[in-house]
Amino acid sequence: MPxxxxxxxxxxxxxxxxxxxxxxxxxxxxPARPHREGRRARLLLDAARESAAEAVGCRxxxxxxxxxxxxxxxxxxxxxLAGRARAGRxxxxxxxxxSAVLHAAExxxxxxxxxxxxxxxxxxxxxxxxxxxxxxxxxxxxxxACVQSANHEVGTRQPIGEIAEVCREAGVPLLVDAAQSLAxxxxxxxxxxxxxxxxxxxxxxxxxLLVVRKGTRFAPRPPTDERESGRAPGFENIPAxxxxxxxxxxxxxxxxxxxxxxxxxxxxIRARVPELVPDVEVVGDARHRLPHxxxxxxxxxxxxxxxxxxxxxxxxxxxxxxxxxSTLTPSHVLRAMGVLSEGNVRVSLPPGTAEExxxxxxxxxxxxxxxxxxxxxxxxxxxxxxxxxxxLTVDSLGTLCPVPVIELAKAIGRVRLGGVVTxxxxxxxxxxxxxxxxxxxxxEYVGASGEAGGGTAYRVRRVR
Amino acid sequence: MPxxxxxxxxxxxxxxxxxxxxxxxxxxxxPARPHREGRRARLLLDAARESAAEAVGCRxxxxxxxxxxxxxxxxxxxxxLAGRARAGRxxxxxxxxxSAVLHAAExxxxxxxxxxxxxxxxxxxxxxxxxxxxxxxxxxxxxxACVQSANHEVGTRQPIGEIAEVCREAGVPLLVDAAQSLAxxxxxxxxxxxxxxxxxxxxxxxxxLLVVRKGTRFAPRPPTDERESGRAPGFENIPAxxxxxxxxxxxxxxxxxxxxxxxxxxxxIRARVPELVPDVEVVGDARHRLPHxxxxxxxxxxxxxxxxxxxxxxxxxxxxxxxxxSTLTPSHVLRAMGVLSEGNVRVSLPPGTAEExxxxxxxxxxxxxxxxxxxxxxxxxxxxxxxxxxxLTVDSLGTLCPVPVIELAKAIGRVRLGGVVTxxxxxxxxxxxxxxxxxxxxxEYVGASGEAGGGTAYRVRRVR
Numbered sequence: 001m002p003x004x005x006x007x008x009x010x011x012x013x014x015x016x017x018x019x020x021x022x023x024x025x026x027x028x029x030x031p032a033r034p035h036r037e038g039r040r041a042r043l044l045l046d047a048a049r050e051s052a053a054e055a056v057g058c059r060x061x062x063x064x065x066x067x068x069x070x071x072x073x074x075x076x077x078x079x080x081l082a083g084r085a086r087a088g089r090x091x092x093x094x095x096x097x098x099s100a101v102l103h104a105a106e107x108x109x110x111x112x113x114x115x116x117x118x119x120x121x122x123x124x125x126x127x128x129x130x131x132x133x134x135x136x137x138x139x140x141x142x143x144x145a146c147v148q149s150a151n152h153e154v155g156t157r158q159p160i161g162e163i164a165e166v167c168r169e170a171g172v173p174l175l176v177d178a179a180q181s182l183a184x185x186x187x188x189x190x191x192x193x194x195x196x197x198x199x200x201x202x203x204x205x206x207x208x209l210l211v212v213r214k215g216t217r218f219a220p221r222p223p224t225d226e227r228e229s230g231r232a233p234g235f236e237n238i239p240a241x242x243x244x245x246x247x248x249x250x251x252x253x254x255x256x257x258x259x260x261x262x263x264x265x266x267x268x269i270r271a272r273v274p275e276l277v278p279d280v281e282v283v284g285d286a287r288h289r290l291p292h293x294x295x296x297x298x299x300x301x302x303x304x305x306x307x308x309x310x311x312x313x314x315x316x317x318x319x320x321x322x323x324x325x326s327t328l329t330p331s332h333v334l335r336a337m338g339v340l341s342e343g344n345v346r347v348s349l350p351p352g353t354a355e356e357x358x359x360x361x362x363x364x365x366x367x368x369x370x371x372x373x374x375x376x377x378x379x380x381x382x383x384x385x386x387x388x389x390x391x392l393t394v395d396s397l398g399t400l401c402p403v404p405v406i407e408l409a410k411a412i413g414r415v416r417l418g419g420v421v422t423x424x425x426x427x428x429x430x431x432x433x434x435x436x437x438x439x440x441x442x443x444e445y446v447g448a449s450g451e452a453g454g455g456t457a458y459r460v461r462r463v464r
Numbered sequence: 465m466p467x468x469x470x471x472x473x474x475x476x477x478x479x480x481x482x483x484x485x486x487x488x489x490x491x492x493x494x495p496a497r498p499h500r501e502g503r504r505a506r507l508l509l510d511a512a513r514e515s516a517a518e519a520v521g522c523r524x525x526x527x528x529x530x531x532x533x534x535x536x537x538x539x540x541x542x543x544x545l546a547g548r549a550r551a552g553r554x555x556x557x558x559x560x561x562x563s564a565v566l567h568a569a570e571x572x573x574x575x576x577x578x579x580x581x582x583x584x585x586x587x588x589x590x591x592x593x594x595x596x597x598x599x600x601x602x603x604x605x606x607x608x609a610c611v612q613s614a615n616h617e618v619g620t621r622q623p624i625g626e627i628a629e630v631c632r633e634a635g636v637p638l639l640v641d642a643a644q645s646l647a648x649x650x651x652x653x654x655x656x657x658x659x660x661x662x663x664x665x666x667x668x669x670x671x672x673l674l675v676v677r678k679g680t681r682f683a684p685r686p687p688t689d690e691r692e693s694g695r696a697p698g699f700e701n702i703p704a705x706x707x708x709x710x711x712x713x714x715x716x717x718x719x720x721x722x723x724x725x726x727x728x729x730x731x732x733i734r735a736r737v738p739e740l741v742p743d744v745e746v747v748g749d750a751r752h753r754l755p756h757x758x759x760x761x762x763x764x765x766x767x768x769x770x771x772x773x774x775x776x777x778x779x780x781x782x783x784x785x786x787x788x789x790s791t792l793t794p795s796h797v798l799r800a801m802g803v804l805s806e807g808n809v810r811v812s813l814p815p816g817t818a819e820e821x822x823x824x825x826x827x828x829x830x831x832x833x834x835x836x837x838x839x840x841x842x843x844x845x846x847x848x849x850x851x852x853x854x855x856l857t858v859d860s861l862g863t864l865c866p867v868p869v870i871e872l873a874k875a876i877g878r879v880r881l882g883g884v885v886t887x888x889x890x891x892x893x894x895x896x897x898x899x900x901x902x903x904x905x906x907x908e909y910v911g912a913s914g915e916a917g918g919g920t921a922y923r924v925r926r927v928r
Contacts, residue, residue, distance in 0.1 A: 003501055008494040009699070017488065024481065028663070030472040034771055035780035037467055067531030067670060068698030100697070110686060150761035199492070201678050201701060206531060206670040206701035222574060223538050223567035229632055233564070234532030235473070235663060237670035240704070314498035 088141025243276025301343025533661025
């Protein structure tokens with residue numbers, strides 16, 4: 001049963017499993033105790049730290065093990081902000097960061113600080129110039145900037161080396177969320193802080209890492225204790241830490257060859273999905289991307305239904321569509337990129353993915369998409385109804401993605417060239433998907449305006 | 465090699481190991497994902513929560529898994545304080561709480577709140593009346609009270625049922641740190657919040673639990689996310705959680721019988737140590753105590769040296785002496801009890817401890833203590849030097865525990881009955897150990913006063 005959701009979590013690597021079991025024999029005691037069992041645990045912890053630090057490219061005393069990647073980000077951002085509180089209270093984050101970073105930014109705002117997001121291009125990439133501009137336009141001195149090494153939803157890699165240089169020139173520390181890329185290689189460039197998450201590389205859950213480069217001002221958020229240099233309170237999870245370090249070395253040994261192989265499989269998906277499925281947009285930067293991630297959105301499809309259809313065919317994938325989220329808002333990543341969010345599918349291949357499985361995925365995908373569209377009565381590729389000379393207004397209030405776009409597509413064939421369809425909708429995804437539909441269909445997106453009823457009126461002119 | 469430091473950490477229970485391995489097969493995926501792997505992980509997480517809740521005695525939706533007991537305490541205290549911020553800003557904690565609670569209280573003070581400690585008797589027990597008094601004497605409305613179910617250093621159990629009743633009458637929620645007692649039984653009484661730690665009952669490290677009773681005001685400290693009811697951000701550690709729940713059930717099944725057996729062994733230690741070793745004080749409440757913990761302090765001995773001596777004999781124990789701590793202050797628990805801290809040894813027996821091992825411990829202990837005392841040139845039981853009629857001043861500035869007490873013991877024999885020995889010392893432990901020595905020796909502790917040189921002058925009158 002192929003699992004294509006590697007970017008969410010990977011099964012435990014066999015080497016990690018072995019290391020874990022061994023470390024449960026020798027590493028269960030409190031490493032702060034001076035007795036034999038405590039000293040043995042301490043030795044294992046020290047060795048894991050050295051090994052992880054070498055793989056990350058830092059000094060062992062710069063690396064702290066945390067209980068998750070999220071904790072590493074929360075602790076790293078809070079500690080860097082507090083350490084630089086005298087220098088400034090402004091936080092810059094890219095608009096496509098992991099939600100853990102956005103939540104930390106929100107917490108900073110609630111605590112009286114300021115935070116701003118750096119926009120991305122339609123491929124999801126942060127331009128170094130955009131960082132420089134955001135630093136210039138900050139309302140006050142910037143305490144910290146956060147940019148991920150690669151995006152978790154669309155696989156776009158960020159130019160960390162150049163961004164770090166921009167930050168260095170401005171005297172602002174850069175925190176890099178490297179959760180998605182650390183399995184493949186260290187993060188190059190002059191960053192100041194870095195976070196990672198072991199279950200993304202085949203290590204166990206319960207292990208994150210936070211690196212704080214020497215010379216970076218850092219004041220851990222209280223309450224603290226004496227463990228992990230005061231940066232991660234609570235009893236150390238040594239068996240898991242040992243397993244995480246072992247898995248990182250193991251995946252790194254195969255990383256170059258496996259990256260090339262997976263990149264080939266992803267290239268096949270990127271090329272063939274638009275041939276096999278009508279009305280599809282492949283999203284994310286075509287050149288600067290992770291080897292194993294490909295994301296596409298399908299017009300007139302419901303992401304959650306699509307996920308379930310693929311699951312029934314035996315394929316586990318992920319989606320950034322609003323319909324899969326409890327908040328009913330589309331992925332902030334797709335929103336920041338301004339691309340289609342409906343029928344969104346993220347395929348992230350685990351190491352070792354077989355070519356046959358990818359072929360089989362491509363074989364079942366068209367049927368899965370068609371079945372979902374059929375249930376929603378989506379318009380066919382050449383939908384054109386009874387034409388009329390009047391402009392049209394479509395009331396989609398109360399309906400959810402992808403219905404407003406389906407209604408728009410049905411209506412457009414019914415107005416004359418130059419005529420306008422107005423779609424009334426209150427689903428948040430429409431603000432992203434109606435302009436995206438216009439771009440894909442070559443129709444003119446006129447604009448949106450708030451309506452008295454609480455919804456939004458989206459205006460589209462038929463130009464072809 | 466007998467490991468007598470169960471209160472620090474226990475090895476992974478074989479049942480936990482089995483559960484862990486099984487859960488790594490089925491529980492590695494993201495439980496928030498709707499695909500098969502995600503649903504399987506979710507099922508395991510839900511089952512673990514139900515099982516742990518039943519063992520704790522709460523509803524499953526009241527129980528959150530955290531990444532450690534420390535995290536559970538930090539999150540529980542911060543969340544309860546924030547939830548009651550309008551009611552009040554005062555925090556009450558017993559003086560013998562785990563350092564994680566004291567650190568959280570310190571963080572609360574730094575954030576502008578107030579906190580006070582509730583004292584204990586010489587057995588380390590918190591009187592319900594003392595809680596009532598602390599509530600009455602609070603500088604403002606009390607937002608939260610924290611009292612442990614049993615002490616981690618001396619094993620004293622607290623009267624949680626009565627304390628909870630006092631809190632209930634005052635309308636103040638009670639948080640119980642149950643880390644040391646949860647292996648033995650649920651915590652009875654009307655508490656509002658409870659914290660536990662899995663590696664204390666044979667579960668894996670990396671799992672704590674936080675229970676927040678329905679109806680308790682609680683506002684999780686930001687940043688938060690959607691995991692674990694918003695109370696513990698970051699990817700869930702499902703395999704460890706499953707193993708923790710399995711281990712708790714397993715140890716509970718044996719708890720009553722094993723408690724009785726270990727209590728018998730501890731009774732032997734409590735009775736025989738004072739017979740075998742001169743100048744020993746067994747500390748902690750003699751009646752209300754955990755079945756597996758016994759703590760004693762040895763006059764004229766250095767706790768760390770004693771630990772090492774016992775370690776060489778194959779026994780892993782713990783110590784609350786200042787000499788084993790990086791901060792050079794004696795255990796705050798022993799200080800709150802006002803008992804001797806020098807040469808402190810905590811024996812905490814893991815389930816399954818063999819009687820022979822306890823006998824062997826009792827056989828090697830006298831030699832270990834004697835060897836440490838010998839190296840320190842401690843006075844013999846009947847030390848009495850050349851007597852003089854003058855009062856004496858002993859300069860122990862710059863020396864560490866147990867040297868000031870050794871110097872006092874040597875000097876006391878040299879003054880006449882009614883004469884005074886003044887000890888100048890700057891080691892913090894002296895403030896605890898000199899009065900304790902007086903009580904043990906039947907000499908009169910006159911008092912202490914600050915000295916110009918930065919140390920303290922302790923005055924002791926010879927009365928026998």
